Amino acid sequence: MNALSSDARLSLYQRLRDRLAQQIANNQWRPGDAIPTEAALSTEYQLSTGTVRKAVDALVNEGILERKQGRGTFVRRPQFQSSLFRFFRFQTAAGERQVPESRILSIEPVLAPTAVAQALELPADAPVIRIVRVRLLDAQPILAEQIWLPRARFRALLDINLGQEGPLLYPIYEKVCGQVVAYAEETLTAESVDEVHARLLQVPVNSPVVVIERLARDYAGAPLEWRRSRGHAELFRYSADVR
Protein backbone atom coordinates (compact mmCIF):
# COMPACT_ATOMS: atom_id res chain seq x y z
CA MET A 1 0.00 0.00 0.00
CA ASN A 2 1.13 3.44 -0.94
CA ALA A 3 -0.10 7.02 -0.75
CA LEU A 4 -0.47 9.59 -3.51
CA SER A 5 1.52 12.62 -2.47
CA SER A 6 0.82 15.32 -5.05
CA ASP A 7 -1.62 18.21 -4.74
CA ALA A 8 -4.72 17.00 -2.90
CA ARG A 9 -6.88 19.48 -4.82
CA LEU A 10 -6.42 17.34 -7.93
CA SER A 11 -8.66 14.34 -8.53
CA LEU A 12 -7.39 10.92 -7.53
CA TYR A 13 -7.00 9.69 -11.11
CA GLN A 14 -5.02 12.83 -12.00
CA ARG A 15 -2.71 12.28 -9.04
CA LEU A 16 -2.18 8.63 -9.95
CA ARG A 17 -1.47 9.68 -13.56
CA ASP A 18 1.15 12.15 -12.30
CA ARG A 19 2.73 9.54 -10.02
CA LEU A 20 3.01 7.00 -12.84
CA ALA A 21 4.38 9.61 -15.28
CA GLN A 22 6.99 10.58 -12.70
CA GLN A 23 8.06 6.97 -12.18
CA ILE A 24 8.45 6.53 -15.94
CA ALA A 25 10.48 9.75 -16.12
CA ASN A 26 12.73 8.38 -13.35
CA ASN A 27 13.38 5.26 -15.40
CA GLN A 28 11.69 3.03 -12.84
CA TRP A 29 10.24 1.29 -15.90
CA ARG A 30 12.02 1.49 -19.26
CA PRO A 31 10.37 1.56 -22.70
CA GLY A 32 9.03 -1.93 -23.38
CA ASP A 33 8.59 -2.78 -19.67
CA ALA A 34 5.17 -3.63 -18.28
CA ILE A 35 3.84 -1.43 -15.48
CA PRO A 36 1.94 -3.14 -12.60
CA THR A 37 -1.47 -4.59 -13.50
CA GLU A 38 -4.61 -2.59 -12.87
CA ALA A 39 -5.49 -4.90 -9.98
CA ALA A 40 -2.04 -4.38 -8.42
CA LEU A 41 -2.28 -0.60 -8.74
CA SER A 42 -5.75 -0.57 -7.26
CA THR A 43 -4.50 -2.54 -4.24
CA GLU A 44 -1.33 -0.49 -3.88
CA TYR A 45 -3.07 2.88 -3.94
CA GLN A 46 -6.40 1.75 -2.46
CA LEU A 47 -8.37 2.93 -5.49
CA SER A 48 -11.17 1.27 -7.40
CA THR A 49 -10.32 -0.26 -10.76
CA GLY A 50 -12.38 2.40 -12.53
CA THR A 51 -10.20 5.16 -11.11
CA VAL A 52 -7.00 3.28 -11.96
CA ARG A 53 -8.28 2.78 -15.52
CA LYS A 54 -8.93 6.50 -15.88
CA ALA A 55 -5.35 7.31 -14.85
CA VAL A 56 -3.94 4.72 -17.26
CA ASP A 57 -6.32 5.91 -20.02
CA ALA A 58 -4.86 9.39 -19.70
CA LEU A 59 -1.29 8.13 -20.19
CA VAL A 60 -2.38 5.92 -23.09
CA ASN A 61 -3.99 8.95 -24.76
CA GLU A 62 -0.78 10.89 -24.26
CA GLY A 63 1.11 8.13 -26.06
CA ILE A 64 3.23 7.25 -23.02
CA LEU A 65 1.70 3.83 -22.27
CA GLU A 66 0.11 1.22 -24.50
CA ARG A 67 -2.31 -1.54 -23.51
CA LYS A 68 -2.14 -5.09 -24.82
CA GLN A 69 -5.22 -7.06 -23.90
CA GLY A 70 -4.44 -10.26 -22.04
CA ARG A 71 -0.77 -9.25 -21.62
CA GLY A 72 -0.50 -6.01 -19.69
CA THR A 73 0.21 -2.29 -20.02
CA PHE A 74 3.61 -1.26 -21.34
CA VAL A 75 5.79 1.85 -21.50
CA ARG A 76 5.67 2.85 -25.14
CA ARG A 77 8.79 3.11 -27.25
CA PRO A 78 8.17 6.18 -29.42
CA GLN A 79 7.91 5.38 -33.14
CA PHE A 80 9.64 8.37 -34.63
CA GLN A 81 10.33 6.49 -37.80
CA SER A 82 6.65 6.50 -38.68
CA SER A 83 6.38 10.18 -37.80
CA LEU A 84 9.14 10.86 -40.31
CA PHE A 85 7.04 9.13 -42.94
CA ARG A 86 4.08 11.31 -42.04
CA PHE A 87 6.04 14.35 -43.10
CA PHE A 88 7.99 13.12 -46.08
CA ARG A 89 7.02 10.75 -48.76
CA PHE A 90 10.45 9.25 -49.11
CA GLN A 91 10.10 6.56 -51.69
CA THR A 92 12.40 4.52 -53.85
CA ALA A 93 11.80 4.41 -57.60
CA ALA A 94 9.79 1.25 -56.94
CA GLY A 95 7.51 3.20 -54.61
CA GLU A 96 8.71 1.47 -51.43
CA ARG A 97 9.10 3.37 -48.21
CA GLN A 98 12.49 3.15 -46.61
CA VAL A 99 14.57 4.86 -43.96
CA PRO A 100 16.93 7.31 -45.63
CA GLU A 101 20.66 6.71 -45.19
CA SER A 102 22.63 9.04 -42.95
CA ARG A 103 25.92 10.68 -43.88
CA ILE A 104 27.53 12.49 -40.93
CA LEU A 105 29.41 15.57 -42.11
CA SER A 106 30.65 16.74 -38.70
CA ILE A 107 30.22 16.22 -34.96
CA GLU A 108 31.93 18.64 -32.62
CA PRO A 109 31.72 20.27 -29.17
CA VAL A 110 30.73 23.93 -29.45
CA LEU A 111 29.15 26.66 -27.30
CA ALA A 112 25.41 27.15 -27.80
CA PRO A 113 24.34 30.08 -29.96
CA THR A 114 21.54 32.13 -28.41
CA ALA A 115 18.66 30.49 -30.31
CA VAL A 116 19.92 26.99 -29.49
CA ALA A 117 20.48 27.76 -25.80
CA GLN A 118 16.97 29.14 -25.59
CA ALA A 119 15.38 26.13 -27.31
CA LEU A 120 17.28 23.66 -25.10
CA GLU A 121 16.56 25.75 -21.98
CA LEU A 122 20.28 26.16 -21.27
CA PRO A 123 22.19 29.29 -20.21
CA ALA A 124 23.80 31.34 -23.01
CA ASP A 125 27.08 29.84 -24.30
CA ALA A 126 26.38 26.51 -22.56
CA PRO A 127 28.45 23.57 -23.84
CA VAL A 128 26.60 21.59 -26.52
CA ILE A 129 27.35 19.15 -29.31
CA ARG A 130 26.59 20.05 -32.92
CA ILE A 131 26.02 17.38 -35.57
CA VAL A 132 25.64 18.16 -39.25
CA ARG A 133 24.42 15.43 -41.55
CA VAL A 134 22.67 14.71 -44.83
CA ARG A 135 19.99 12.07 -45.38
CA LEU A 136 19.99 10.24 -48.69
CA LEU A 137 17.68 7.96 -50.63
CA ASP A 138 19.08 6.10 -53.62
CA ALA A 139 22.28 8.13 -53.13
CA GLN A 140 20.20 11.31 -53.65
CA PRO A 141 20.36 13.90 -50.83
CA ILE A 142 16.85 14.72 -49.63
CA LEU A 143 17.31 16.27 -46.19
CA ALA A 144 20.03 18.41 -44.59
CA GLU A 145 20.05 18.41 -40.78
CA GLN A 146 21.69 20.45 -38.03
CA ILE A 147 21.35 18.80 -34.63
CA TRP A 148 22.17 20.28 -31.21
CA LEU A 149 22.51 18.32 -27.95
CA PRO A 150 23.32 19.39 -24.36
CA ARG A 151 26.91 18.23 -23.90
CA ALA A 152 26.43 17.24 -20.25
CA ARG A 153 24.06 14.43 -21.20
CA PHE A 154 25.59 13.40 -24.54
CA ARG A 155 29.36 13.61 -23.95
CA ALA A 156 29.73 9.88 -24.74
CA LEU A 157 28.71 10.55 -28.35
CA LEU A 158 32.05 12.31 -28.93
CA ASP A 159 33.95 9.10 -28.13
CA ILE A 160 32.30 6.79 -30.65
CA ASN A 161 32.34 6.58 -34.43
CA LEU A 162 28.84 7.75 -35.29
CA GLY A 163 29.36 6.87 -38.95
CA GLN A 164 29.43 3.19 -38.07
CA GLU A 165 26.01 3.23 -36.42
CA GLY A 166 22.60 3.01 -38.08
CA PRO A 167 20.80 5.96 -39.67
CA LEU A 168 18.46 6.59 -36.72
CA LEU A 169 19.92 8.69 -33.90
CA TYR A 170 17.36 8.05 -31.14
CA PRO A 171 18.32 4.38 -30.61
CA ILE A 172 21.96 5.53 -30.43
CA TYR A 173 21.11 8.18 -27.83
CA GLU A 174 19.48 5.45 -25.76
CA LYS A 175 22.26 2.86 -26.17
CA VAL A 176 25.30 5.14 -25.85
CA CYS A 177 24.04 7.90 -23.54
CA GLY A 178 21.02 6.36 -21.75
CA GLN A 179 18.83 9.21 -22.97
CA VAL A 180 15.31 8.31 -24.13
CA VAL A 181 13.29 10.64 -26.33
CA ALA A 182 9.66 10.55 -25.20
CA TYR A 183 8.03 13.04 -27.57
CA ALA A 184 8.78 16.04 -29.73
CA GLU A 185 7.30 19.29 -30.98
CA GLU A 186 7.75 20.13 -34.63
CA THR A 187 7.28 23.40 -36.48
CA LEU A 188 7.08 23.59 -40.27
CA THR A 189 7.81 26.48 -42.56
CA ALA A 190 9.11 26.92 -46.13
CA GLU A 191 11.81 29.15 -47.60
CA SER A 192 14.06 29.74 -50.58
CA VAL A 193 17.17 27.66 -50.14
CA ASP A 194 20.46 29.47 -49.45
CA GLU A 195 23.78 28.61 -51.12
CA VAL A 196 25.09 26.34 -48.38
CA HIS A 197 21.98 24.14 -48.27
CA ALA A 198 21.51 24.24 -52.04
CA ARG A 199 24.91 22.60 -52.33
CA LEU A 200 24.13 20.01 -49.64
CA LEU A 201 20.77 19.14 -51.20
CA GLN A 202 22.05 19.44 -54.78
CA VAL A 203 19.26 21.79 -55.84
CA PRO A 204 19.43 25.23 -57.51
CA VAL A 205 19.89 28.22 -55.19
CA ASN A 206 16.52 29.79 -54.29
CA SER A 207 14.44 26.68 -55.05
CA PRO A 208 11.75 26.07 -52.41
CA VAL A 209 12.62 23.92 -49.38
CA VAL A 210 10.63 22.89 -46.36
CA VAL A 211 12.14 23.72 -42.96
CA ILE A 212 11.33 21.51 -39.99
CA GLU A 213 12.37 22.47 -36.47
CA ARG A 214 12.05 19.75 -33.88
CA LEU A 215 12.49 19.94 -30.11
CA ALA A 216 12.68 16.45 -28.55
CA ARG A 217 12.05 15.95 -24.83
CA ASP A 218 12.53 13.16 -22.30
CA TYR A 219 9.74 11.67 -20.18
CA ALA A 220 10.25 14.39 -17.57
CA GLY A 221 9.73 17.06 -20.24
CA ALA A 222 13.37 18.26 -20.26
CA PRO A 223 14.73 19.24 -23.72
CA LEU A 224 17.10 16.60 -25.13
CA GLU A 225 17.69 17.64 -28.72
CA TRP A 226 16.96 20.53 -31.04
CA ARG A 227 17.23 20.03 -34.76
CA ARG A 228 16.56 22.01 -37.91
CA SER A 229 16.09 20.06 -41.14
CA ARG A 230 15.70 21.34 -44.68
CA GLY A 231 14.17 19.12 -47.36
CA HIS A 232 13.13 19.09 -51.01
CA ALA A 233 9.68 20.67 -51.27
CA GLU A 234 8.59 18.24 -53.98
CA LEU A 235 9.24 15.31 -51.66
CA PHE A 236 7.34 16.87 -48.81
CA ARG A 237 3.75 16.13 -47.88
CA TYR A 238 2.08 16.54 -44.50
CA SER A 239 -1.49 15.61 -43.55
CA ALA A 240 -3.64 16.70 -40.62
CA ASP A 241 -7.24 16.44 -39.46
CA VAL A 242 -8.89 19.71 -38.49
CA ARG A 243 -11.92 20.07 -36.23
Added chain:
Amino acid sequence: MNALSSDARLSLYQRLRDRLAQQIANNQWRPGDAIPTEAALSTEYQLSTGTVRKAVDALVNEGILERKQGRGTFVRRPQFQSSLFRFFRFQTAAGERQVPESRILSIEPVLAPTAVAQALELPADAPVIRIVRVRLLDAQPILAEQIWLPRARFRALLDINLGQEGPLLYPIYEKVCGQVVAYAEETLTAESVDEVHARLLQVPVNSPVVVIERLARDYAGAPLEWRRSRGHAELFRYSADVR
Protein backbone atom coordinates in the same frame (compact mmCIF):
# COMPACT_ATOMS: atom_id res chain seq x y z
CA MET B 1 -37.03 3.62 -23.88
CA ASN B 2 -35.27 2.82 -27.09
CA ALA B 3 -33.13 0.07 -28.59
CA LEU B 4 -29.68 0.31 -30.17
CA SER B 5 -29.97 -1.16 -33.64
CA SER B 6 -26.44 -1.32 -35.04
CA ASP B 7 -24.14 -4.33 -35.15
CA ALA B 8 -24.61 -6.37 -31.97
CA ARG B 9 -20.98 -7.50 -32.12
CA LEU B 10 -19.92 -3.98 -31.17
CA SER B 11 -19.82 -2.93 -27.52
CA LEU B 12 -22.80 -1.05 -26.12
CA TYR B 13 -20.94 2.22 -25.75
CA GLN B 14 -19.72 1.99 -29.37
CA ARG B 15 -23.25 1.42 -30.58
CA LEU B 16 -24.56 4.36 -28.56
CA ARG B 17 -21.75 6.51 -29.96
CA ASP B 18 -22.75 5.51 -33.50
CA ARG B 19 -26.42 6.21 -32.82
CA LEU B 20 -25.67 9.68 -31.45
CA ALA B 21 -23.29 10.48 -34.33
CA GLN B 22 -25.98 9.43 -36.80
CA GLN B 23 -28.59 11.64 -35.14
CA ILE B 24 -26.21 14.59 -35.31
CA ALA B 25 -25.50 13.86 -38.99
CA ASN B 26 -29.29 13.84 -39.61
CA ASN B 27 -29.57 17.30 -38.08
CA GLN B 28 -31.70 16.03 -35.21
CA TRP B 29 -29.59 18.40 -33.13
CA ARG B 30 -27.86 21.39 -34.72
CA PRO B 31 -24.51 22.89 -33.71
CA GLY B 32 -25.02 24.69 -30.41
CA ASP B 33 -27.94 22.48 -29.34
CA ALA B 34 -27.75 20.39 -26.17
CA ILE B 35 -28.13 16.64 -26.53
CA PRO B 36 -30.16 14.78 -23.85
CA THR B 37 -28.57 14.59 -20.41
CA GLU B 38 -26.60 11.54 -19.38
CA ALA B 39 -29.41 10.51 -17.05
CA ALA B 40 -31.97 10.79 -19.88
CA LEU B 41 -29.81 8.75 -22.26
CA SER B 42 -29.24 6.08 -19.64
CA THR B 43 -33.01 5.76 -19.10
CA GLU B 44 -33.80 5.87 -22.83
CA TYR B 45 -31.33 3.15 -23.78
CA GLN B 46 -31.38 1.24 -20.48
CA LEU B 47 -27.64 1.67 -19.96
CA SER B 48 -25.69 2.56 -16.85
CA THR B 49 -24.34 6.10 -16.61
CA GLY B 50 -20.78 4.79 -16.94
CA THR B 51 -21.55 3.31 -20.34
CA VAL B 52 -23.32 6.48 -21.50
CA ARG B 53 -20.33 8.52 -20.38
CA LYS B 54 -17.98 6.33 -22.40
CA ALA B 55 -20.05 6.89 -25.57
CA VAL B 56 -20.19 10.65 -24.98
CA ASP B 57 -16.45 10.69 -24.13
CA ALA B 58 -15.72 9.19 -27.55
CA LEU B 59 -17.65 11.93 -29.38
CA VAL B 60 -16.05 14.61 -27.21
CA ASN B 61 -12.61 13.26 -28.13
CA GLU B 62 -13.59 13.34 -31.79
CA GLY B 63 -14.46 17.01 -31.42
CA ILE B 64 -18.15 16.48 -32.26
CA LEU B 65 -19.58 17.20 -28.80
CA GLU B 66 -18.42 19.42 -25.97
CA ARG B 67 -19.32 19.20 -22.28
CA LYS B 68 -20.12 22.18 -20.08
CA GLN B 69 -20.25 21.21 -16.44
CA GLY B 70 -23.54 22.13 -14.81
CA ARG B 71 -25.13 23.05 -18.16
CA GLY B 72 -25.13 20.03 -20.46
CA THR B 73 -23.46 18.46 -23.47
CA PHE B 74 -23.61 20.39 -26.75
CA VAL B 75 -23.06 19.75 -30.46
CA ARG B 76 -19.85 21.56 -31.18
CA ARG B 77 -19.66 24.32 -33.75
CA PRO B 78 -16.31 23.71 -35.45
CA GLN B 79 -13.80 26.53 -34.93
CA PHE B 80 -12.15 26.64 -38.32
CA GLN B 81 -11.08 30.18 -37.72
CA SER B 82 -8.64 29.04 -35.08
CA SER B 83 -7.37 26.28 -37.35
CA LEU B 84 -6.52 28.94 -39.90
CA PHE B 85 -4.41 30.65 -37.28
CA ARG B 86 -2.59 27.44 -36.57
CA PHE B 87 -1.30 27.45 -40.11
CA PHE B 88 -0.66 31.08 -40.84
CA ARG B 89 0.59 33.73 -38.53
CA PHE B 90 -1.50 36.50 -39.99
CA GLN B 91 -0.71 39.58 -38.01
CA THR B 92 -1.21 43.28 -38.38
CA ALA B 93 1.75 45.59 -37.97
CA ALA B 94 0.71 45.94 -34.33
CA GLY B 95 1.03 42.17 -33.89
CA GLU B 96 -2.71 41.54 -33.51
CA ARG B 97 -4.31 38.49 -35.00
CA GLN B 98 -7.21 39.12 -37.32
CA VAL B 99 -9.32 37.35 -39.90
CA PRO B 100 -8.03 38.23 -43.37
CA GLU B 101 -10.44 40.04 -45.70
CA SER B 102 -11.90 38.15 -48.61
CA ARG B 103 -12.01 39.44 -52.20
CA ILE B 104 -14.09 37.16 -54.46
CA LEU B 105 -12.67 37.15 -57.98
CA SER B 106 -15.21 34.78 -59.54
CA ILE B 107 -18.00 32.35 -58.69
CA GLU B 108 -19.39 30.22 -61.50
CA PRO B 109 -21.06 26.91 -62.31
CA VAL B 110 -18.64 24.54 -64.05
CA LEU B 111 -18.17 20.82 -64.66
CA ALA B 112 -15.82 19.09 -62.24
CA PRO B 113 -12.30 18.36 -63.52
CA THR B 114 -11.13 14.82 -62.79
CA ALA B 115 -9.14 15.62 -59.64
CA VAL B 116 -11.99 17.65 -58.16
CA ALA B 117 -14.63 15.01 -58.96
CA GLN B 118 -12.43 12.41 -57.29
CA ALA B 119 -11.85 14.49 -54.16
CA LEU B 120 -15.54 15.30 -53.80
CA GLU B 121 -16.52 11.68 -54.55
CA LEU B 122 -18.63 12.77 -57.54
CA PRO B 123 -18.84 11.22 -61.02
CA ALA B 124 -16.59 12.73 -63.70
CA ASP B 125 -17.91 16.00 -65.16
CA ALA B 126 -20.42 16.36 -62.32
CA PRO B 127 -21.87 19.89 -61.90
CA VAL B 128 -19.95 21.92 -59.32
CA ILE B 129 -19.40 25.54 -58.33
CA ARG B 130 -15.94 27.09 -58.50
CA ILE B 131 -15.00 30.10 -56.40
CA VAL B 132 -11.72 31.96 -56.81
CA ARG B 133 -10.74 34.45 -54.18
CA VAL B 134 -7.84 36.23 -52.54
CA ARG B 135 -7.43 36.82 -48.81
CA LEU B 136 -5.85 40.07 -47.73
CA LEU B 137 -4.42 41.57 -44.57
CA ASP B 138 -3.77 45.31 -44.47
CA ALA B 139 -4.67 45.36 -48.19
CA GLN B 140 -1.78 42.92 -48.79
CA PRO B 141 -2.71 39.61 -50.54
CA ILE B 142 -1.52 36.68 -48.46
CA LEU B 143 -3.54 33.70 -49.69
CA ALA B 144 -5.01 32.73 -53.08
CA GLU B 145 -7.81 30.16 -52.94
CA GLN B 146 -9.66 27.95 -55.41
CA ILE B 147 -12.78 26.41 -53.90
CA TRP B 148 -14.99 23.66 -55.38
CA LEU B 149 -18.48 22.75 -54.15
CA PRO B 150 -21.01 20.13 -55.33
CA ARG B 151 -23.63 22.19 -57.19
CA ALA B 152 -26.57 20.08 -55.99
CA ARG B 153 -26.04 21.15 -52.38
CA PHE B 154 -24.81 24.70 -52.96
CA ARG B 155 -26.95 26.01 -55.84
CA ALA B 156 -28.33 28.81 -53.62
CA LEU B 157 -24.84 30.37 -53.48
CA LEU B 158 -25.18 31.38 -57.14
CA ASP B 159 -28.20 33.56 -56.35
CA ILE B 160 -26.66 35.76 -53.68
CA ASN B 161 -23.99 38.44 -53.71
CA LEU B 162 -21.11 36.69 -51.97
CA GLY B 163 -19.08 39.88 -51.90
CA GLN B 164 -21.51 41.41 -49.42
CA GLU B 165 -21.09 38.63 -46.86
CA GLY B 166 -18.34 38.25 -44.28
CA PRO B 167 -14.90 36.78 -45.03
CA LEU B 168 -15.65 33.32 -43.62
CA LEU B 169 -17.42 30.93 -45.98
CA TYR B 170 -18.54 28.20 -43.57
CA PRO B 171 -21.12 30.37 -41.76
CA ILE B 172 -22.45 31.35 -45.22
CA TYR B 173 -22.71 27.71 -46.26
CA GLU B 174 -24.76 27.07 -43.14
CA LYS B 175 -26.99 30.15 -43.44
CA VAL B 176 -27.61 30.09 -47.20
CA CYS B 177 -27.42 26.38 -48.05
CA GLY B 178 -28.04 24.60 -44.72
CA GLN B 179 -24.71 22.77 -45.09
CA VAL B 180 -22.60 22.35 -41.93
CA VAL B 181 -18.91 21.55 -42.12
CA ALA B 182 -18.06 19.09 -39.34
CA TYR B 183 -14.34 18.49 -39.91
CA ALA B 184 -11.69 18.62 -42.60
CA GLU B 185 -8.52 16.90 -43.76
CA GLU B 186 -5.64 19.09 -44.79
CA THR B 187 -2.50 18.31 -46.74
CA LEU B 188 0.47 20.65 -46.87
CA THR B 189 3.19 20.95 -49.47
CA ALA B 190 5.39 23.73 -50.84
CA GLU B 191 6.28 24.77 -54.38
CA SER B 192 7.68 27.55 -56.55
CA VAL B 193 4.87 29.90 -57.44
CA ASP B 194 3.68 30.01 -61.05
CA GLU B 195 2.92 33.20 -62.97
CA VAL B 196 -0.82 33.25 -62.28
CA HIS B 197 -0.47 32.92 -58.54
CA ALA B 198 2.57 35.17 -58.41
CA ARG B 199 0.38 37.93 -59.80
CA LEU B 200 -2.45 37.19 -57.37
CA LEU B 201 -0.13 37.11 -54.37
CA GLN B 202 2.05 39.98 -55.66
CA VAL B 203 5.28 38.04 -55.22
CA PRO B 204 8.07 37.33 -57.72
CA VAL B 205 7.58 34.32 -59.99
CA ASN B 206 9.27 31.21 -58.52
CA SER B 207 9.32 32.45 -54.94
CA PRO B 208 8.37 29.72 -52.42
CA VAL B 209 4.69 29.31 -51.51
CA VAL B 210 2.94 26.87 -49.25
CA VAL B 211 0.11 24.85 -50.80
CA ILE B 212 -2.75 23.68 -48.56
CA GLU B 213 -5.37 21.28 -49.86
CA ARG B 214 -8.44 20.90 -47.68
CA LEU B 215 -11.33 18.47 -47.99
CA ALA B 216 -14.22 19.47 -45.70
CA ARG B 217 -16.92 16.95 -44.75
CA ASP B 218 -20.35 17.06 -43.09
CA TYR B 219 -21.26 15.12 -39.93
CA ALA B 220 -22.14 12.08 -42.04
CA GLY B 221 -18.66 12.12 -43.59
CA ALA B 222 -19.81 13.22 -47.08
CA PRO B 223 -17.44 15.65 -48.89
CA LEU B 224 -18.79 19.21 -48.90
CA GLU B 225 -15.93 21.32 -50.18
CA TRP B 226 -12.50 20.92 -51.69
CA ARG B 227 -10.12 23.83 -51.71
CA ARG B 228 -6.55 24.54 -52.67
CA SER B 229 -4.88 27.59 -51.14
CA ARG B 230 -1.48 29.07 -51.85
CA GLY B 231 0.17 31.38 -49.33
CA HIS B 232 3.33 33.34 -48.67
CA ALA B 233 5.93 30.97 -47.22
CA GLU B 234 7.28 33.67 -44.87
CA LEU B 235 3.86 34.04 -43.29
CA PHE B 236 3.40 30.31 -42.86
CA ARG B 237 4.05 28.37 -39.67
CA TYR B 238 2.56 25.07 -38.60
CA SER B 239 3.13 23.25 -35.29
CA ALA B 240 2.55 19.63 -34.32
CA ASP B 241 3.29 17.28 -31.43
CA VAL B 242 4.94 14.01 -32.36
CA ARG B 243 4.89 10.82 -30.26
Added chain:
DNA sequence: GAGTGGTCTAGACCACTCA
Protein backbone atom coordinates in the same frame (compact mmCIF):
# COMPACT_ATOMS: atom_id res chain seq x y z
C1' DG C 1 -32.76 24.58 -5.08
C1' DA C 2 -33.19 21.82 -9.12
C1' DG C 3 -30.48 20.09 -12.75
C1' DT C 4 -26.14 19.26 -14.99
C1' DG C 5 -21.66 16.98 -15.82
C1' DG C 6 -17.23 15.17 -12.89
C1' DT C 7 -15.35 11.82 -9.90
C1' DC C 8 -15.38 7.54 -7.63
C1' DT C 9 -16.71 2.96 -5.72
C1' DA C 10 -16.87 -2.17 -5.66
C1' DG C 11 -17.58 -5.14 -7.93
C1' DA C 12 -19.21 -8.90 -12.31
C1' DC C 13 -18.35 -11.09 -16.52
C1' DC C 14 -15.93 -11.34 -20.92
C1' DA C 15 -12.06 -11.87 -24.62
C1' DC C 16 -7.55 -12.48 -25.11
C1' DT C 17 -2.66 -14.30 -24.10
C1' DC C 18 0.52 -17.61 -22.87
C1' DA C 19 2.69 -21.48 -20.57
Added chain:
DNA sequence: GAGTGGTCTAGACCACTCA
Protein backbone atom coordinates in the same frame (compact mmCIF):
# COMPACT_ATOMS: atom_id res chain seq x y z
C1' DG D 1 -6.11 -22.53 -16.50
C1' DA D 2 -4.22 -18.47 -14.50
C1' DG D 3 -3.62 -13.74 -15.47
C1' DT D 4 -4.42 -9.73 -18.20
C1' DG D 5 -7.02 -5.73 -20.01
C1' DG D 6 -12.15 -4.54 -21.93
C1' DT D 7 -16.83 -3.76 -20.94
C1' DC D 8 -20.55 -2.88 -17.96
C1' DT D 9 -23.50 -2.16 -13.82
C1' DA D 10 -25.91 0.65 -10.23
C1' DG D 11 -25.30 3.52 -7.87
C1' DA D 12 -23.05 7.80 -4.33
C1' DC D 13 -21.40 12.28 -3.67
C1' DC D 14 -19.44 16.53 -5.48
C1' DA D 15 -18.81 21.13 -8.16
C1' DC D 16 -20.90 23.98 -11.11
C1' DT D 17 -24.84 26.65 -13.48
C1' DC D 18 -28.83 29.22 -13.53
C1' DA D 19 -33.37 30.92 -12.46
